Amino acid sequence: MTSKHAKAFYFSIESLWVAAACASPCVQKCDTHRLDDAPPTKSVLTRDDGLKYYRTMQVIRRMELKADQLYKQKIIRGFCHLYDGQEACAVGIEAGINVTDHLITAYRAHGFAYTRGVPVKEILAELTGRRGGCAKGKGGSMHMYAKNFYGGNGIVGAQVPLGAGVALACKYLGTDQVCAALYGDGAANQGQIFEAYNMASLWKLPCIFICENNKYGMGTSVERASASTEYYKRGDFIPGLRVDGMDILCVKEATKFAADLCRAGKGPIVMELQTYRYHGHSMSDPGVSYRTREEIQEVRSKSDPISLLKDRMLSNNMASVEELKEIDVQVRKEIEEAAQFATTDPEPPLEDLCNHIFYNDVPLEVRGTLPWVKLKSVS
Amino acid sequence: MAAAVRFLLKSAACSKASNVTNGVHSGLGPASLRLSPKCDPHSRTQTRHAAHFTFQADPTPTEYGQTQKMNLFQSITSALDNTLSKDPTAVIFGEDVAFGGVFRCTVGLRDKYGQDRVFNTPLCEQGIVGFGIGIAVTGATAVAEIQFADYIYPAFDQIVNEAAKYRYRSGNLFDCGSLTIRAPWGCVGHGSLYHSQSPEAFFAHCPGVKIVIPRSPVQAKGLLLSCIEDKNPCIFFEPKILYRAAVEQVPVEPYHIPLSQAEVLQEGSDVTLVAWGTQVHVMREVANMAQEKLGVSCELIDLQTILPWDTDTVCKVRCSSILYLICVSEEGQFNIYFLFIKSFHIITWAASSSNTSI
Numbered sequence: 001m002t003s004k005h006a007k008a009f010y011f012s013i014e015s016l017w018v019a020a021a022c023a024s025p026c027v028q029k030c031d032t033h034r035l036d037d038a039p040p041t042k043s044v045l046t047r048d049d050g051l052k053y054y055r056t057m058q059v060i061r062r063m064e065l066k067a068d069q070l071y072k073q074k075i076i077r078g079f080c081h082l083y084d085g086q087e088a089c090a091v092g093i094e095a096g097i098n099v100t101d102h103l104i105t106a107y108r109a110h111g112f113a114y115t116r117g118v119p120v121k122e123i124l125a126e127l128t129g130r131r132g133g134c135a136k137g138k139g140g141s142m143h144m145y146a147k148n149f150y151g152g153n154g155i156v157g158a159q160v161p162l163g164a165g166v167a168l169a170c171k172y173l174g175t176d177q178v179c180a181a182l183y184g185d186g187a188a189n190q191g192q193i194f195e196a197y198n199m200a201s202l203w204k205l206p207c208i209f210i211c212e213n214n215k216y217g218m219g220t221s222v223e224r225a226s227a228s229t230e231y232y233k234r235g236d237f238i239p240g241l242r243v244d245g246m247d248i249l250c251v252k253e254a255t256k257f258a259a260d261l262c263r264a265g266k267g268p269i270v271m272e273l274q275t276y277r278y279h280g281h282s283m284s285d286p287g288v289s290y291r292t293r294e295e296i297q298e299v300r301s302k303s304d305p306i307s308l309l310k311d312r313m314l315s316n317n318m319a320s321v322e323e324l325k326e327i328d329v330q331v332r333k334e335i336e337e338a339a340q341f342a343t344t345d346p347e348p349p350l351e352d353l354c355n356h357i358f359y360n361d362v363p364l365e366v367r368g369t370l371p372w373v374k375l376k377s378v379s
Numbered sequence: 380m381a382a383a384v385r386f387l388l389k390s391a392a393c394s395k396a397s398n399v400t401n402g403v404h405s406g407l408g409p410a411s412l413r414l415s416p417k418c419d420p421h422s423r424t425q426t427r428h429a430a431h432f433t434f435q436a437d438p439t440p441t442e443y444g445q446t447q448k449m450n451l452f453q454s455i456t457s458a459l460d461n462t463l464s465k466d467p468t469a470v471i472f473g474e475d476v477a478f479g480g481v482f483r484c485t486v487g488l489r490d491k492y493g494q495d496r497v498f499n500t501p502l503c504e505q506g507i508v509g510f511g512i513g514i515a516v517t518g519a520t521a522v523a524e525i526q527f528a529d530y531i532y533p534a535f536d537q538i539v540n541e542a543a544k545y546r547y548r549s550g551n552l553f554d555c556g557s558l559t560i561r562a563p564w565g566c567v568g569h570g571s572l573y574h575s576q577s578p579e580a581f582f583a584h585c586p587g588v589k590i591v592i593p594r595s596p597v598q599a600k601g602l603l604l605s606c607i608e609d610k611n612p613c614i615f616f617e618p619k620i621l622y623r624a625a626v627e628q629v630p631v632e633p634y635h636i637p638l639s640q641a642e643v644l645q646e647g648s649d650v651t652l653v654a655w656g657t658q659v660h661v662m663r664e665v666a667n668m669a670q671e672k673l674g675v676s677c678e679l680i681d682l683q684t685i686l687p688w689d690t691d692t693v694c695k696v697r698c699s700s701i702l703y704l705i706c707v708s709e710e711g712q713f714n715i716y717f718l719f720i721k722s723f724h725i726i727t728w729a730a731s732s733s734n735t736s737i
Binding site: 140143191 | 474475478499501502503505506529530533569570571572573574
């Protein structure tokens with residue numbers, strides 16, 4: 001074959017390459033507690049879904065890294081708790097529930113804000129405190145909300161009884177909806193969580209309690225904080241699942257299983273997602289004084305959620321390397337534009353400072369920093 | 380008259396605002412923030428340009444022996460070190476205290492005194508305080524740390540219903556007097572909703588607990604040691620903005636500053652200013668400004684113990700026939716506490732003198 005023919009031959013091979021539309025990769029079996037069934041060990045993944053999950057996880061990853069950069073430039077101030085490393089949890093949970101279902105989480109909420117429908121530019125603008133932010137610039141990192149997404153909560157563990165309450169409303173109103181109430185391994189020792197477990201189980205509420213176990217509560221490892229680190233069993237009388245939180249398909253199947261159980265009226269369920277965060281607890285925590293850099297590196301190289309999905313898709317011929325690279329480029333561009341918006345949008349006006357304290361028909365006067373300085377509060 | 384006072388303070392505050400702008404540019408005060416360049420500093424609405432105060436150190440005390448330069452968190456560590464060394468039953472616990480604490484108040488104590496005496500608790504404030512009450516009831520000295528005063532609310536029931544009422548409801552058979560709860564308190568500039576709160580007013584209506592807030596390292600060590608020794612459960616709020624900003628010469632040996640004794644920092648005859656914690660330093664500046672620019676003589680009182688507060692010092696009858704009382708605190712708009720002090724003062728005054736004009 002002459003070189004000219006060889007080139008033509010290879011060209012035609014490339015144009016014949018067709019991505020596989022569907023695959024059924026295996027996922028790890030979940031440990032169960034008080035359950036006769038378990039989520040399936042094979043997950044059907046379509047090409048479209050695969051690309052969607054990849055893109056979503058990549059957006060969250062790049063958005064968090066951009067937030068890190070903006071924080072170090074002092075454009076984002078205050079507190080910032082980053083979610084990189086845990087993307088499979090947010091994206092997998094969203095894949096397992098419906099848009100009409102409800103979700104509530106703690107302060108590591110940027111990923112969930114995105115999966116629940118807040119555009120990236122509104123998330124970044126909220127972090128930079130501008131009027132284009134999803135909470136009008138007044139909420140910041142820990143207070144982002146969307147339809148059926150109840151935040152974004154600063155006090156550890158306080159969101160779990162709230163989630164149980166939302167589940168009660170779902171049952172009471174006769175909708176087929178569930179509520180996913182998330183918390184971390186540190187919060188798992190809060191008393192109010194056990195109160196919520198009891199009420200949810202007593203009244204058979206459609207509540208999925210999800211513990212995102214990233215091995216460290218701020219700087220305290222789980223072994224030093226909890227008498228039992230089997231968080232999926234902590235609900236005791238509530239059935240539980242332990243899930244590989246770095247594998248998006250495992251999270252998706254487990255969430256679907258849990259949601260189906262709740263929709264069938266079989267009451268609450270506890271899900272423990274075993275995951276990892278690359279950053280420290282917050283931007284003021286370097287994250288290496290209580291764990292080694294080698295540990296972080298090992299998780300990055302062996303269990304990174306985006307890499308795992310990418311490898312799966314490539315090995316099942318569901319996408320090409322170039323296609324995924326193209327998605328990366330698009331995502332970077334989208335994040336850059338969002339960051340540009342977030343840094344140039346103006347701050348909210350002073351008149352907005354005191355609004356929405358109470359619900360009131362007439363404007364309320366609020367004392368400013370001095371007794372005769374009155375600010376108006378309108379709702 | 381009231382209008383005159385308001386005018387007086389308003390002009391003081393306005394001068395303060397312009398000084399503040401200068402202060403920001405000259406880099407005064409570690410607590411200054413900068414407004415975004417997009418906001419117009421000359422807008423007609425009242426705009427706060429920066430959070431500003433300058434810590435003003437007291438003269439070095441000479442009556443307590445050798446002193447060492449310490450900031451607020453170091454003076455707390457020194458007080459805790461003295462306690463652990465003198466009192467074999469003393470234990471310190473809370474979230475992350477073992478490695479030294481998020482504000483470094485317990486650095487070195489675990490290494491020095493052992494993991495049985497300085498230990499971490501899991502993330503459960505209600506549990507921490509309940510546990511502390513239990514330790515104190517048996518007679519051991521318990522120093523519980525709540526990581527931020529903003530997180531003290533899960534423990535509110537334990538403090539108000541259990542700790543405060545133990546002695547009373549058991550007819551003095553039991554008490555948890557050897558419990559002291561410490562928490563970082565007050566605004567810091569970037570703390571927002573949950574790292575800036577000043578919850579002393581919530582506890583100020585609860586007989587049975589004592590609430591103490593120091594203004595400086597020397598005061599902090601003396602007051603904390605008094606709280607620990609005091610046979611009543613005490614809540615000790617530490618102004619977090621002063622942890623590094625406040626530096627003084629602090630005595631190395633233990634010493635006690637009495638509780639429920641307000642300190643008159645500056646004598647004056649026209650207006651009485653009452654404050655606690657960080658605001659004492661703000662009021663010092665205000666008093667100086669009022670004197671310089673308006674010729675108003677201000678008396679400044681540091682309340683120190685919020686409950687039970689020193690009514691005698693604050694309500695002492697003055698020679699002047701006209702007296703104004705201004706209370707300054709970092710609490711929110713709806714706090715009742717300083718209104719209570721003001722009303723108490725007015726009632727006392729009205730009862731004792733017929734020549735008053737308020």
